[in-house]
Amino acid sequence: MRQEIPLLITAIVGIGFVIQYFIPHWPFGKMSDWFSDWFSIVGACAIILGALNLLKVSIEKTYRRKEDWGYAAVIIASFLLMTIIGIAEGRGFRNPGTSFDWLYNFVYIPLSATMFAILAFFVASASYRAFRARNFEATLLLIAAFFVMIGRVPVGHTLSSFMPIGWQLSDLASWVMTVPQAAGQRAIMIGIGLGIVSTSLRIILGLERAHIGGGK
Protein backbone atom coordinates (compact mmCIF):
# COMPACT_ATOMS: atom_id res chain seq x y z
CA MET A 1 0.00 0.00 0.00
CA ARG A 2 2.94 2.30 0.68
CA GLN A 3 3.68 2.36 -3.04
CA GLU A 4 0.24 1.65 -4.48
CA ILE A 5 -1.50 4.73 -3.08
CA PRO A 6 1.09 7.24 -4.39
CA LEU A 7 1.05 5.41 -7.74
CA LEU A 8 -2.74 5.60 -7.88
CA ILE A 9 -2.73 9.33 -7.06
CA THR A 10 -0.02 9.90 -9.67
CA ALA A 11 -1.97 7.98 -12.31
CA ILE A 12 -5.26 9.80 -11.64
CA VAL A 13 -3.66 13.26 -11.57
CA GLY A 14 -1.48 12.46 -14.60
CA ILE A 15 -4.40 11.25 -16.71
CA GLY A 16 -6.45 14.22 -15.53
CA PHE A 17 -3.76 16.58 -16.72
CA VAL A 18 -3.56 14.90 -20.12
CA ILE A 19 -7.34 15.17 -20.50
CA GLN A 20 -7.50 18.81 -19.40
CA TYR A 21 -5.17 19.80 -22.23
CA PHE A 22 -7.73 18.65 -24.78
CA ILE A 23 -10.97 19.61 -23.02
CA PRO A 24 -11.58 23.31 -22.44
CA HIS A 25 -14.97 22.67 -20.76
CA TRP A 26 -15.29 23.20 -17.01
CA PRO A 27 -13.91 21.67 -14.77
CA PHE A 28 -11.08 20.42 -17.00
CA GLY A 29 -10.26 23.87 -18.36
CA LYS A 30 -9.64 25.16 -14.85
CA MET A 31 -7.65 22.17 -13.56
CA SER A 32 -4.27 23.56 -14.57
CA ASP A 33 -4.93 26.83 -12.72
CA TRP A 34 -6.19 25.01 -9.62
CA PHE A 35 -3.19 22.72 -9.45
CA SER A 36 -0.85 25.62 -10.09
CA ASP A 37 -2.45 27.55 -7.22
CA TRP A 38 -2.27 24.57 -4.91
CA PHE A 39 1.34 23.95 -5.86
CA SER A 40 2.15 27.54 -4.91
CA ILE A 41 0.29 27.15 -1.59
CA VAL A 42 2.03 23.86 -0.75
CA GLY A 43 5.38 25.32 -1.88
CA ALA A 44 4.90 28.38 0.34
CA CYS A 45 4.15 26.14 3.32
CA ALA A 46 7.08 23.86 2.50
CA ILE A 47 9.52 26.78 2.69
CA ILE A 48 9.09 26.55 6.47
CA LEU A 49 10.45 23.00 6.32
CA GLY A 50 13.41 24.19 4.29
CA ALA A 51 14.16 27.12 6.58
CA LEU A 52 13.87 24.96 9.69
CA ASN A 53 16.16 22.36 8.14
CA LEU A 54 18.74 25.01 7.30
CA LEU A 55 18.61 26.34 10.86
CA LYS A 56 18.75 22.85 12.40
CA VAL A 57 21.78 21.78 10.36
CA SER A 58 23.59 25.07 10.98
CA ILE A 59 22.84 25.19 14.74
CA GLU A 60 23.95 21.60 15.15
CA LYS A 61 27.18 22.29 13.29
CA THR A 62 27.90 25.39 15.34
CA TYR A 63 26.93 23.79 18.65
CA ARG A 64 29.15 20.74 18.09
CA ARG A 65 31.98 22.90 16.73
CA LYS A 66 32.20 20.74 13.62
CA GLU A 67 34.73 21.53 10.92
CA ASP A 68 34.08 24.91 9.26
CA TRP A 69 31.39 25.73 11.83
CA GLY A 70 32.08 29.44 11.30
CA TYR A 71 30.18 29.38 8.01
CA ALA A 72 27.19 27.85 9.75
CA ALA A 73 27.35 30.61 12.37
CA VAL A 74 27.28 33.24 9.62
CA ILE A 75 24.20 31.53 8.13
CA ILE A 76 22.40 31.63 11.48
CA ALA A 77 23.32 35.27 12.09
CA SER A 78 22.27 36.34 8.57
CA PHE A 79 19.05 34.35 8.75
CA LEU A 80 18.05 35.83 12.11
CA LEU A 81 19.06 39.37 11.13
CA MET A 82 16.95 39.40 7.96
CA THR A 83 14.01 37.66 9.65
CA ILE A 84 13.94 39.90 12.72
CA ILE A 85 14.28 43.13 10.70
CA GLY A 86 11.63 41.96 8.23
CA ILE A 87 9.17 41.14 11.00
CA ALA A 88 9.95 44.32 12.96
CA GLU A 89 9.23 46.51 9.95
CA GLY A 90 5.86 44.92 9.36
CA ARG A 91 3.90 44.85 6.12
CA GLY A 92 5.91 47.53 4.37
CA PHE A 93 9.25 45.86 4.96
CA ARG A 94 10.15 46.02 1.25
CA ASN A 95 9.36 49.72 0.90
CA PRO A 96 12.22 52.01 -0.10
CA GLY A 97 14.08 53.42 2.87
CA THR A 98 13.47 50.52 5.25
CA SER A 99 16.37 48.67 6.87
CA PHE A 100 15.28 45.48 5.13
CA ASP A 101 15.37 47.27 1.79
CA TRP A 102 18.84 48.63 2.62
CA LEU A 103 20.11 45.12 3.42
CA TYR A 104 18.49 43.82 0.26
CA ASN A 105 19.99 46.49 -1.99
CA PHE A 106 23.41 46.82 -0.42
CA VAL A 107 24.15 43.31 0.84
CA TYR A 108 22.03 40.74 -0.98
CA ILE A 109 22.16 42.19 -4.51
CA PRO A 110 25.94 42.84 -4.50
CA LEU A 111 26.56 39.31 -3.20
CA SER A 112 24.37 37.80 -5.96
CA ALA A 113 26.03 40.01 -8.57
CA THR A 114 29.45 38.91 -7.35
CA MET A 115 28.55 35.24 -7.84
CA PHE A 116 27.18 35.99 -11.27
CA ALA A 117 30.31 37.97 -12.20
CA ILE A 118 32.49 34.95 -11.40
CA LEU A 119 30.81 33.30 -14.38
CA ALA A 120 32.89 35.45 -16.75
CA PHE A 121 36.10 33.90 -15.44
CA PHE A 122 34.67 30.39 -15.49
CA VAL A 123 33.59 30.87 -19.11
CA ALA A 124 37.20 31.75 -19.97
CA SER A 125 38.64 28.68 -18.21
CA ALA A 126 35.98 26.34 -19.64
CA SER A 127 36.48 27.75 -23.15
CA TYR A 128 40.21 27.22 -22.86
CA ARG A 129 39.65 23.52 -22.21
CA ALA A 130 36.79 23.08 -24.68
CA PHE A 131 38.54 24.75 -27.60
CA ARG A 132 41.69 22.65 -27.51
CA ALA A 133 41.94 20.86 -30.86
CA ARG A 134 42.27 17.33 -29.47
CA ASN A 135 40.26 15.57 -32.16
CA PHE A 136 38.18 16.28 -35.25
CA GLU A 137 35.03 17.32 -33.37
CA ALA A 138 36.93 19.62 -31.02
CA THR A 139 38.72 21.21 -33.98
CA LEU A 140 35.38 21.78 -35.69
CA LEU A 141 34.07 23.38 -32.51
CA LEU A 142 37.16 25.57 -32.29
CA ILE A 143 36.77 26.79 -35.89
CA ALA A 144 33.04 27.47 -35.47
CA ALA A 145 33.63 29.26 -32.18
CA PHE A 146 36.41 31.35 -33.72
CA PHE A 147 34.18 32.59 -36.52
CA VAL A 148 31.22 33.23 -34.22
CA MET A 149 33.33 35.17 -31.75
CA ILE A 150 35.20 37.27 -34.31
CA GLY A 151 32.01 37.84 -36.29
CA ARG A 152 30.31 39.35 -33.27
CA VAL A 153 32.87 42.00 -32.39
CA PRO A 154 33.59 45.26 -34.27
CA VAL A 155 37.09 44.17 -35.25
CA GLY A 156 35.61 41.23 -37.15
CA HIS A 157 33.45 43.60 -39.14
CA THR A 158 36.44 45.83 -39.89
CA LEU A 159 38.63 42.92 -40.96
CA SER A 160 36.10 41.66 -43.49
CA SER A 161 34.59 44.98 -44.59
CA PHE A 162 36.28 44.68 -48.01
CA MET A 163 34.27 41.51 -48.73
CA PRO A 164 30.83 41.66 -50.36
CA ILE A 165 27.81 41.87 -48.06
CA GLY A 166 26.66 38.36 -47.21
CA TRP A 167 30.22 37.01 -47.10
CA GLN A 168 31.57 39.11 -44.25
CA LEU A 169 32.58 37.56 -40.91
CA SER A 170 29.44 38.88 -39.20
CA ASP A 171 27.32 37.14 -41.88
CA LEU A 172 29.24 33.91 -41.37
CA ALA A 173 28.69 34.16 -37.59
CA SER A 174 24.97 34.73 -38.15
CA TRP A 175 24.81 31.76 -40.53
CA VAL A 176 26.49 29.46 -37.97
CA MET A 177 24.00 30.57 -35.32
CA THR A 178 20.84 30.45 -37.43
CA VAL A 179 21.50 27.32 -39.51
CA PRO A 180 23.73 24.58 -37.99
CA GLN A 181 23.34 25.78 -34.39
CA ALA A 182 19.56 26.18 -34.64
CA ALA A 183 19.23 22.81 -36.41
CA GLY A 184 21.21 21.04 -33.69
CA GLN A 185 19.27 22.75 -30.94
CA ARG A 186 15.94 21.85 -32.54
CA ALA A 187 17.02 18.22 -32.80
CA ILE A 188 17.78 18.28 -29.07
CA MET A 189 14.42 19.92 -28.37
CA ILE A 190 12.54 17.23 -30.32
CA GLY A 191 14.37 14.54 -28.33
CA ILE A 192 13.54 16.35 -25.09
CA GLY A 193 9.85 16.52 -26.01
CA LEU A 194 9.72 12.81 -26.75
CA GLY A 195 11.69 12.06 -23.59
CA ILE A 196 9.23 14.05 -21.48
CA VAL A 197 6.24 12.20 -22.98
CA SER A 198 7.97 8.85 -22.47
CA THR A 199 8.94 9.58 -18.85
CA SER A 200 5.46 10.92 -18.09
CA LEU A 201 3.88 7.81 -19.52
CA ARG A 202 6.19 5.55 -17.49
CA ILE A 203 5.29 7.43 -14.31
CA ILE A 204 1.54 7.54 -15.06
CA LEU A 205 1.49 3.82 -15.88
CA GLY A 206 3.41 3.08 -12.69
CA LEU A 207 6.36 1.54 -14.54
CA GLU A 208 8.82 4.12 -13.26
CA ARG A 209 8.99 3.77 -9.49
CA ALA A 210 12.51 4.84 -8.65
CA HIS A 211 11.24 8.09 -7.11
CA ILE A 212 9.15 6.16 -4.61
CA GLY A 213 11.78 3.52 -3.96
CA GLY A 214 10.22 0.96 -6.29
CA GLY A 215 11.67 -1.09 -9.08
CA LYS A 216 12.61 -4.64 -9.69
Place this chain on the structure above:
Amino acid sequence: MIPRRYKADRMLSPISLLILSLICLIPITVCSQTEPDTLESVLSDSIASSMELDLTPAPVTNVTVADTDNDAGGSITVSWMPSADDYSGGKVRLYRVMRAEAVNGQPGEFTEVGDSPAGKTDYSSDDGNTSDDVSYFYKVVAVNVVYNEAGEESEFTSESDMAGPITSTPQWFHKQRINTLVGMCLLSFFIIYYIAQAKAGKKLFIRKIAGMEAVDEAVGRATEMGKKIFYISGIGDMDNMMTIAAMTILGRVAEMSAQYETYLDVPVCRSMVMVTAREVLKEAHSKVGRPDAYKDDMVHYLTDDQFGYAAGVDGLFVREKPATIFFMGQFYAESLILAETGNSIGAIQIAGTAMPSQLPFFIAACDYTLIGEELFAASAYLSKEPKLLGSLKGQDMGKGVVLAAILLGVLLETFGVFQLSNLFSVID
Protein backbone atom coordinates in the same frame (compact mmCIF):
# COMPACT_ATOMS: atom_id res chain seq x y z
CA MET B 1 -25.76 90.77 -46.88
CA ILE B 2 -22.96 89.81 -49.17
CA PRO B 3 -25.00 90.00 -52.41
CA ARG B 4 -26.32 93.41 -51.43
CA ARG B 5 -22.84 94.71 -50.77
CA TYR B 6 -21.66 93.19 -54.04
CA LYS B 7 -24.37 95.05 -55.94
CA ALA B 8 -23.54 98.35 -54.24
CA ASP B 9 -19.92 97.88 -55.05
CA ARG B 10 -20.66 97.61 -58.73
CA MET B 11 -23.30 100.39 -58.94
CA LEU B 12 -21.92 103.20 -56.69
CA SER B 13 -18.84 105.45 -56.63
CA PRO B 14 -16.19 104.87 -53.90
CA ILE B 15 -17.39 107.83 -51.76
CA SER B 16 -21.01 106.71 -51.95
CA LEU B 17 -19.84 103.24 -51.16
CA LEU B 18 -18.04 104.42 -48.04
CA ILE B 19 -21.15 106.29 -46.84
CA LEU B 20 -23.38 103.36 -47.56
CA SER B 21 -20.99 101.03 -45.86
CA LEU B 22 -21.04 103.11 -42.70
CA ILE B 23 -24.83 103.19 -42.81
CA CYS B 24 -24.87 99.48 -43.27
CA LEU B 25 -22.52 98.93 -40.36
CA ILE B 26 -24.77 100.76 -37.91
CA PRO B 27 -27.54 98.16 -37.82
CA ILE B 28 -24.95 95.42 -37.52
CA THR B 29 -23.37 97.05 -34.51
CA VAL B 30 -26.71 97.72 -32.98
CA CYS B 31 -27.80 94.25 -33.66
CA SER B 32 -24.70 92.76 -32.08
CA GLN B 33 -25.18 94.90 -28.99
CA THR B 34 -28.82 94.09 -28.54
CA GLU B 35 -28.83 90.35 -29.47
CA PRO B 36 -25.30 89.12 -28.79
CA ASP B 37 -25.95 85.33 -29.16
CA THR B 38 -27.90 85.00 -32.32
CA LEU B 39 -25.34 85.43 -35.07
CA GLU B 40 -22.33 83.98 -33.22
CA SER B 41 -24.25 80.89 -32.25
CA VAL B 42 -25.43 80.40 -35.80
CA LEU B 43 -21.89 80.75 -37.08
CA SER B 44 -20.28 78.50 -34.41
CA ASP B 45 -22.98 75.85 -34.84
CA SER B 46 -22.38 75.87 -38.53
CA ILE B 47 -18.56 75.58 -38.11
CA ALA B 48 -18.86 72.89 -35.42
CA SER B 49 -21.29 70.95 -37.57
CA SER B 50 -18.98 71.02 -40.57
CA MET B 51 -15.97 70.12 -38.34
CA GLU B 52 -17.86 67.23 -36.77
CA LEU B 53 -18.70 65.85 -40.14
CA ASP B 54 -15.10 66.19 -41.12
CA LEU B 55 -13.69 64.53 -37.98
CA THR B 56 -16.27 61.76 -37.58
CA PRO B 57 -14.92 58.47 -38.91
CA ALA B 58 -16.93 56.33 -41.28
CA PRO B 59 -18.73 53.53 -39.40
CA VAL B 60 -17.55 49.93 -39.47
CA THR B 61 -19.61 47.51 -41.53
CA ASN B 62 -20.46 43.80 -41.56
CA VAL B 63 -20.29 43.29 -37.80
CA THR B 64 -20.50 39.57 -37.08
CA VAL B 65 -20.63 37.79 -33.74
CA ALA B 66 -19.76 34.17 -32.98
CA ASP B 67 -19.09 32.01 -29.96
CA THR B 68 -15.31 31.88 -29.39
CA ASP B 69 -14.09 28.47 -30.49
CA ASN B 70 -12.14 25.98 -28.36
CA ASP B 71 -12.77 27.70 -25.04
CA ALA B 72 -14.45 27.06 -21.73
CA GLY B 73 -17.33 29.40 -22.59
CA GLY B 74 -17.74 32.95 -21.33
CA SER B 75 -16.40 34.50 -24.50
CA ILE B 76 -17.83 35.83 -27.75
CA THR B 77 -15.76 36.94 -30.72
CA VAL B 78 -16.86 40.10 -32.53
CA SER B 79 -15.48 40.73 -36.04
CA TRP B 80 -16.05 43.59 -38.44
CA MET B 81 -14.95 45.17 -41.68
CA PRO B 82 -12.80 48.18 -40.84
CA SER B 83 -14.01 51.74 -41.23
CA ALA B 84 -13.16 53.40 -44.54
CA ASP B 85 -11.18 55.91 -42.46
CA ASP B 86 -9.03 53.22 -40.82
CA TYR B 87 -5.64 53.77 -42.43
CA SER B 88 -2.33 55.24 -41.37
CA GLY B 89 -3.10 58.85 -40.43
CA GLY B 90 -6.83 58.19 -40.82
CA LYS B 91 -9.61 59.25 -38.50
CA VAL B 92 -10.02 56.01 -36.56
CA ARG B 93 -8.09 55.82 -33.31
CA LEU B 94 -9.81 52.78 -31.83
CA TYR B 95 -12.89 50.62 -32.05
CA ARG B 96 -15.12 50.49 -29.00
CA VAL B 97 -17.11 47.30 -28.56
CA MET B 98 -20.55 47.83 -27.02
CA ARG B 99 -22.75 45.06 -25.65
CA ALA B 100 -26.34 44.80 -24.52
CA GLU B 101 -28.13 41.89 -22.93
CA ALA B 102 -31.10 40.58 -24.87
CA VAL B 103 -34.42 41.17 -23.11
CA ASN B 104 -37.32 39.38 -24.78
CA GLY B 105 -35.27 39.19 -27.95
CA GLN B 106 -34.59 42.91 -27.97
CA PRO B 107 -31.35 44.66 -26.91
CA GLY B 108 -31.27 46.43 -23.56
CA GLU B 109 -28.90 49.28 -22.78
CA PHE B 110 -25.54 49.11 -24.56
CA THR B 111 -22.42 49.42 -22.43
CA GLU B 112 -18.75 49.38 -23.38
CA VAL B 113 -17.05 45.99 -22.84
CA GLY B 114 -13.69 46.61 -24.43
CA ASP B 115 -11.84 48.13 -27.30
CA SER B 116 -9.47 47.26 -30.10
CA PRO B 117 -6.86 49.54 -31.60
CA ALA B 118 -7.29 50.91 -35.11
CA GLY B 119 -6.26 48.34 -37.71
CA LYS B 120 -7.69 45.43 -35.72
CA THR B 121 -10.90 43.90 -36.93
CA ASP B 122 -11.91 41.58 -34.13
CA TYR B 123 -12.37 41.47 -30.41
CA SER B 124 -12.77 38.60 -28.00
CA SER B 125 -12.41 38.45 -24.27
CA ASP B 126 -11.45 35.14 -22.75
CA ASP B 127 -11.87 36.32 -19.18
CA GLY B 128 -15.30 34.75 -18.92
CA ASN B 129 -17.13 38.07 -19.00
CA THR B 130 -20.20 36.71 -20.73
CA SER B 131 -22.69 34.35 -19.12
CA ASP B 132 -23.32 31.18 -21.08
CA ASP B 133 -27.07 31.33 -20.44
CA VAL B 134 -27.57 34.93 -21.62
CA SER B 135 -27.93 36.24 -25.18
CA TYR B 136 -26.19 39.42 -26.20
CA PHE B 137 -26.29 42.06 -28.92
CA TYR B 138 -23.14 43.86 -30.03
CA LYS B 139 -22.24 46.93 -31.98
CA VAL B 140 -18.89 48.50 -32.76
CA VAL B 141 -18.17 52.20 -32.50
CA ALA B 142 -15.38 53.76 -34.56
CA VAL B 143 -13.77 56.46 -32.41
CA ASN B 144 -11.69 59.46 -33.36
CA VAL B 145 -10.03 61.41 -30.54
CA VAL B 146 -9.03 65.01 -31.11
CA TYR B 147 -7.17 67.35 -28.76
CA ASN B 148 -7.48 71.15 -28.93
CA GLU B 149 -4.71 73.61 -28.13
CA ALA B 150 -5.62 73.53 -24.45
CA GLY B 151 -5.16 69.77 -24.44
CA GLU B 152 -8.86 69.07 -24.03
CA GLU B 153 -10.06 65.85 -25.56
CA SER B 154 -13.00 65.55 -27.93
CA GLU B 155 -14.38 62.33 -29.32
CA PHE B 156 -16.07 61.89 -32.68
CA THR B 157 -17.79 58.57 -33.06
CA SER B 158 -19.90 56.59 -35.47
CA GLU B 159 -21.81 53.47 -34.60
CA SER B 160 -22.17 50.31 -36.64
CA ASP B 161 -25.36 48.35 -37.11
CA MET B 162 -26.24 45.97 -34.32
CA ALA B 163 -25.33 42.26 -34.48
CA GLY B 164 -26.82 39.40 -32.50
CA PRO B 165 -28.32 37.86 -30.52
CA ILE B 166 -25.51 35.44 -29.62
CA THR B 167 -24.81 33.15 -26.67
CA SER B 168 -21.40 31.83 -25.56
CA THR B 169 -20.97 28.08 -25.07
CA PRO B 170 -18.13 25.93 -23.69
CA GLN B 171 -16.57 23.26 -25.92
CA TRP B 172 -15.80 19.67 -25.00
CA PHE B 173 -12.81 19.32 -27.31
CA HIS B 174 -10.05 21.67 -28.41
CA LYS B 175 -10.11 21.05 -32.15
CA GLN B 176 -6.80 22.82 -32.80
CA ARG B 177 -5.01 20.29 -30.60
CA ILE B 178 -6.09 17.24 -32.53
CA ASN B 179 -2.62 16.92 -34.07
CA THR B 180 -1.09 16.80 -30.58
CA LEU B 181 -3.59 14.11 -29.60
CA VAL B 182 -2.76 12.02 -32.67
CA GLY B 183 0.98 12.41 -32.05
CA MET B 184 0.61 11.51 -28.38
CA CYS B 185 -1.52 8.46 -29.15
CA LEU B 186 1.00 7.28 -31.74
CA LEU B 187 3.92 7.70 -29.36
CA SER B 188 2.02 6.04 -26.52
CA PHE B 189 1.20 3.14 -28.84
CA PHE B 190 4.88 2.64 -29.69
CA ILE B 191 5.92 2.83 -26.05
CA ILE B 192 3.23 0.41 -24.83
CA TYR B 193 3.88 -1.95 -27.75
CA TYR B 194 7.61 -2.18 -27.02
CA ILE B 195 6.98 -2.51 -23.28
CA ALA B 196 4.77 -5.52 -24.11
CA GLN B 197 7.48 -6.87 -26.42
CA ALA B 198 10.08 -6.50 -23.69
CA LYS B 199 7.80 -8.17 -21.13
CA ALA B 200 7.34 -11.06 -23.55
CA GLY B 201 11.09 -11.58 -23.45
CA LYS B 202 12.13 -10.03 -26.75
CA LYS B 203 15.70 -8.76 -26.71
CA LEU B 204 15.83 -5.00 -27.34
CA PHE B 205 18.94 -3.21 -28.46
CA ILE B 206 19.54 0.00 -26.55
CA ARG B 207 22.58 2.04 -27.52
CA LYS B 208 25.15 2.62 -24.83
CA ILE B 209 24.99 5.96 -23.02
CA ALA B 210 28.54 6.74 -21.91
CA GLY B 211 27.41 8.92 -19.02
CA MET B 212 25.24 6.16 -17.59
CA GLU B 213 27.91 3.52 -18.09
CA ALA B 214 30.15 5.72 -15.96
CA VAL B 215 27.79 5.90 -12.98
CA ASP B 216 29.08 2.63 -11.50
CA GLU B 217 32.65 3.77 -12.00
CA ALA B 218 31.92 7.17 -10.44
CA VAL B 219 30.26 5.70 -7.34
CA GLY B 220 33.03 3.09 -7.06
CA ARG B 221 35.69 5.80 -7.26
CA ALA B 222 34.14 7.69 -4.35
CA THR B 223 34.02 4.46 -2.35
CA GLU B 224 37.67 3.69 -3.02
CA MET B 225 38.73 7.22 -2.12
CA GLY B 226 36.54 7.24 0.98
CA LYS B 227 34.99 10.53 -0.06
CA LYS B 228 31.46 11.81 -0.47
CA ILE B 229 29.25 11.81 -3.54
CA PHE B 230 27.35 15.02 -4.20
CA TYR B 231 24.06 14.96 -6.08
CA ILE B 232 22.89 18.38 -7.30
CA SER B 233 19.31 18.35 -8.59
CA GLY B 234 19.30 21.86 -10.07
CA ILE B 235 17.15 24.82 -9.19
CA GLY B 236 13.85 23.52 -10.55
CA ASP B 237 10.95 22.67 -8.27
CA MET B 238 8.88 19.49 -8.22
CA ASP B 239 6.57 20.81 -10.96
CA ASN B 240 9.46 20.57 -13.40
CA MET B 241 9.90 17.42 -15.48
CA MET B 242 13.69 17.66 -15.30
CA THR B 243 13.56 17.67 -11.50
CA ILE B 244 11.25 14.64 -11.55
CA ALA B 245 13.72 12.86 -13.88
CA ALA B 246 16.53 13.91 -11.51
CA MET B 247 14.64 12.31 -8.60
CA THR B 248 14.24 9.02 -10.48
CA ILE B 249 17.99 8.97 -11.25
CA LEU B 250 18.70 9.88 -7.61
CA GLY B 251 16.84 6.71 -6.62
CA ARG B 252 19.24 4.57 -8.70
CA VAL B 253 22.36 6.44 -7.54
CA ALA B 254 21.21 6.20 -3.91
CA GLU B 255 20.82 2.42 -4.24
CA MET B 256 24.39 2.11 -5.52
CA SER B 257 25.85 4.43 -2.90
CA ALA B 258 23.96 2.57 -0.17
CA GLN B 259 25.30 -0.76 -1.46
CA TYR B 260 28.83 0.61 -1.57
CA GLU B 261 28.35 2.32 1.82
CA THR B 262 29.34 5.68 0.41
CA TYR B 263 27.90 8.89 1.83
CA LEU B 264 25.57 10.66 -0.56
CA ASP B 265 25.13 14.40 0.07
CA VAL B 266 22.15 16.10 -1.56
CA PRO B 267 22.05 19.88 -1.02
CA VAL B 268 18.79 21.19 -2.52
CA CYS B 269 17.39 24.51 -3.65
CA ARG B 270 13.67 23.88 -3.04
CA SER B 271 11.88 22.71 0.07
CA MET B 272 9.57 20.37 -1.85
CA VAL B 273 12.56 18.81 -3.60
CA MET B 274 14.08 18.26 -0.16
CA VAL B 275 11.01 16.40 1.06
CA THR B 276 10.87 14.28 -2.12
CA ALA B 277 14.61 13.54 -2.16
CA ARG B 278 14.45 12.38 1.47
CA GLU B 279 11.71 9.91 0.60
CA VAL B 280 13.71 8.71 -2.42
CA LEU B 281 16.84 8.15 -0.35
CA LYS B 282 14.96 6.48 2.49
CA GLU B 283 13.25 4.05 0.12
CA ALA B 284 16.47 3.36 -1.79
CA HIS B 285 18.34 2.53 1.41
CA SER B 286 15.51 0.28 2.58
CA LYS B 287 15.40 -1.47 -0.77
CA VAL B 288 19.05 -2.53 -0.63
CA GLY B 289 18.73 -3.57 3.02
CA ARG B 290 20.59 -0.60 4.48
CA PRO B 291 17.87 1.49 6.20
CA ASP B 292 20.25 2.20 9.07
CA ALA B 293 22.64 4.02 6.70
CA TYR B 294 20.02 6.61 5.84
CA LYS B 295 20.08 9.92 7.65
CA ASP B 296 17.75 12.88 7.14
CA ASP B 297 20.74 15.20 6.99
CA MET B 298 21.90 13.57 3.76
CA VAL B 299 19.37 15.82 2.07
CA HIS B 300 19.55 19.40 3.27
CA TYR B 301 18.10 22.69 2.12
CA LEU B 302 20.37 25.62 1.32
CA THR B 303 18.35 28.46 -0.20
CA ASP B 304 15.82 29.20 -2.93
CA ASP B 305 18.08 31.91 -4.34
CA GLN B 306 19.91 30.91 -7.54
CA PHE B 307 23.31 32.41 -6.81
CA GLY B 308 23.02 31.88 -3.07
CA TYR B 309 22.57 28.20 -3.88
CA ALA B 310 25.54 28.26 -6.27
CA ALA B 311 27.69 29.90 -3.58
CA GLY B 312 26.56 27.38 -0.95
CA VAL B 313 27.22 24.36 -3.17
CA ASP B 314 30.58 25.76 -4.33
CA GLY B 315 31.56 26.19 -0.70
CA LEU B 316 30.63 22.59 0.06
CA PHE B 317 32.62 21.35 -2.96
CA VAL B 318 35.74 23.27 -1.97
CA ARG B 319 35.58 22.25 1.71
CA GLU B 320 34.43 18.64 1.34
CA LYS B 321 36.32 17.82 -1.89
CA PRO B 322 33.95 15.06 -3.06
CA ALA B 323 35.20 12.34 -5.40
CA THR B 324 32.05 12.31 -7.52
CA ILE B 325 29.48 14.94 -8.41
CA PHE B 326 26.19 14.45 -10.25
CA PHE B 327 24.40 17.42 -11.79
CA MET B 328 20.95 16.30 -12.88
CA GLY B 329 17.96 18.55 -13.48
CA GLN B 330 17.23 22.11 -14.47
CA PHE B 331 20.11 24.55 -14.44
CA TYR B 332 20.57 28.12 -15.58
CA ALA B 333 23.60 30.41 -15.30
CA GLU B 334 24.83 28.62 -12.17
CA SER B 335 25.63 25.48 -14.21
CA LEU B 336 29.13 26.57 -15.19
CA ILE B 337 29.89 28.09 -11.77
CA LEU B 338 29.12 24.72 -10.18
CA ALA B 339 30.72 22.51 -12.83
CA GLU B 340 33.95 24.53 -13.04
CA THR B 341 34.33 24.46 -9.26
CA GLY B 342 33.78 20.69 -9.33
CA ASN B 343 36.32 20.41 -12.09
CA SER B 344 38.85 22.45 -10.14
CA ILE B 345 38.78 20.02 -7.20
CA GLY B 346 39.29 17.02 -9.50
CA ALA B 347 35.94 15.32 -8.95
CA ILE B 348 34.53 13.00 -11.60
CA GLN B 349 31.44 14.82 -12.83
CA ILE B 350 28.36 13.46 -14.59
CA ALA B 351 25.81 16.02 -15.71
CA GLY B 352 22.41 15.78 -17.35
CA THR B 353 19.98 18.50 -18.31
CA ALA B 354 17.38 19.33 -20.92
CA MET B 355 18.34 23.01 -20.99
CA PRO B 356 19.98 23.41 -24.42
CA SER B 357 21.67 26.67 -23.44
CA GLN B 358 23.45 25.03 -20.49
CA LEU B 359 24.58 21.87 -22.27
CA PRO B 360 27.77 23.41 -23.75
CA PHE B 361 28.88 24.47 -20.27
CA PHE B 362 28.41 20.98 -18.87
CA ILE B 363 30.11 19.40 -21.88
CA ALA B 364 33.08 21.72 -21.39
CA ALA B 365 33.41 21.23 -17.64
CA CYS B 366 32.14 17.69 -16.90
CA ASP B 367 33.47 14.25 -17.72
CA TYR B 368 30.14 12.95 -19.03
CA THR B 369 26.98 14.77 -20.04
CA LEU B 370 23.52 13.39 -20.65
CA ILE B 371 22.12 15.48 -23.46
CA GLY B 372 18.41 16.29 -23.45
CA GLU B 373 16.44 13.07 -23.84
CA GLU B 374 19.24 11.01 -22.23
CA LEU B 375 18.35 12.65 -18.93
CA PHE B 376 14.84 11.22 -19.21
CA ALA B 377 16.14 7.84 -20.36
CA ALA B 378 18.76 7.56 -17.60
CA SER B 379 16.60 6.02 -14.91
CA ALA B 380 15.26 3.35 -17.28
CA TYR B 381 18.75 2.71 -18.57
CA LEU B 382 20.21 2.30 -15.08
CA SER B 383 17.41 -0.01 -13.97
CA LYS B 384 18.00 -2.47 -16.88
CA GLU B 385 14.36 -3.50 -16.41
CA PRO B 386 12.96 -4.79 -19.73
CA LYS B 387 9.66 -2.90 -19.45
CA LEU B 388 11.47 0.39 -18.86
CA LEU B 389 13.94 -0.30 -21.66
CA GLY B 390 10.93 -1.07 -23.86
CA SER B 391 9.68 2.46 -23.27
CA LEU B 392 13.01 3.78 -24.55
CA LYS B 393 12.62 1.73 -27.70
CA GLY B 394 9.12 3.16 -28.19
CA GLN B 395 10.53 6.66 -27.69
CA ASP B 396 13.10 5.94 -30.42
CA MET B 397 10.33 4.82 -32.77
CA GLY B 398 8.57 8.13 -32.09
CA LYS B 399 11.79 9.88 -33.02
CA GLY B 400 11.89 7.85 -36.24
CA VAL B 401 8.38 9.06 -37.13
CA VAL B 402 9.35 12.68 -36.45
CA LEU B 403 12.48 12.25 -38.58
CA ALA B 404 10.45 10.80 -41.45
CA ALA B 405 7.96 13.68 -41.18
CA ILE B 406 10.80 16.22 -41.26
CA LEU B 407 12.33 14.64 -44.37
CA LEU B 408 8.95 14.47 -46.08
CA GLY B 409 8.22 18.04 -45.04
CA VAL B 410 11.52 19.29 -46.46
CA LEU B 411 10.80 17.56 -49.75
CA LEU B 412 7.22 18.87 -50.00
CA GLU B 413 8.17 22.43 -49.00
CA THR B 414 10.94 22.36 -51.61
CA PHE B 415 8.36 21.53 -54.25
CA GLY B 416 5.92 24.17 -53.00
CA VAL B 417 3.48 21.93 -51.11
CA PHE B 418 2.89 23.51 -47.70
CA GLN B 419 -0.03 21.48 -46.32
CA LEU B 420 2.12 19.05 -44.30
CA SER B 421 3.73 21.75 -42.18
CA ASN B 422 0.25 23.14 -41.42
CA LEU B 423 -0.60 19.83 -39.76
CA PHE B 424 2.11 20.45 -37.18
CA SER B 425 0.97 23.91 -36.13
CA VAL B 426 -0.13 23.94 -32.51
CA ILE B 427 -2.10 26.66 -30.78
CA ASP B 428 -1.21 27.10 -27.11
